[in-house]
Each structure stands twice: as C-alpha cells, then as structure tokens.
Ligand SMILES: [Zn+2]
C-alpha cells in the first residue's frame with residue numbers, strides 16, 4: 001500500500017488514515033471539529049485565520065508591522 005504521507009493538521013506528523021488526517025484528527029474531522037483548510041493559515045502558532053500574502057493573517061500582520069515600527 002502506498003504511503004499516504006503525514007497528517008495535514010498543522011504541526012502533526014502522524015500517518016494519514018483518511019482525508020489527509022491521522023486517526024486522531026480524522027475523528028475530529030468526522031465530528032466537524034477540524035477547520036476547513038481551503039486556504040493557508042496564519043504562521044502564528046495556534047492561529048487558524050486566513051493567511052495574507054505576507055504569511056500571517058491580517059490581524060497578526062498588523063501586530064507584526066506595529067512591532068517593527
Ligand atoms: Zn494529525
């Protein structure tokens with residue numbers, strides 16, 4: 001059987017069992033608890049907002065820009 005790769009949930013490296021998720025995340029997905037990842041998410045850890053072309057969501061991009069002056 002071909003290797004399906006690793007779970008597509010952010011930060012998860014477990015083997016895929018279905019829909020691109022590992023057993024744990026696939027269960028969450030079936031329960032409707034996984035966010036639909038049709039877009040790349042913000043690079044800030046724990047943030048699931050839509051990523052802008054800068055790599056962060058609009059909120060975090062604003063904070064980052066403010067921090068950089
Ligand atoms: Zn997983």
Ligand SMILES: [Zn+2]
Pocket residue numbers: 042043044047048049056057058059060061
């Ligand atoms: Zn963010």
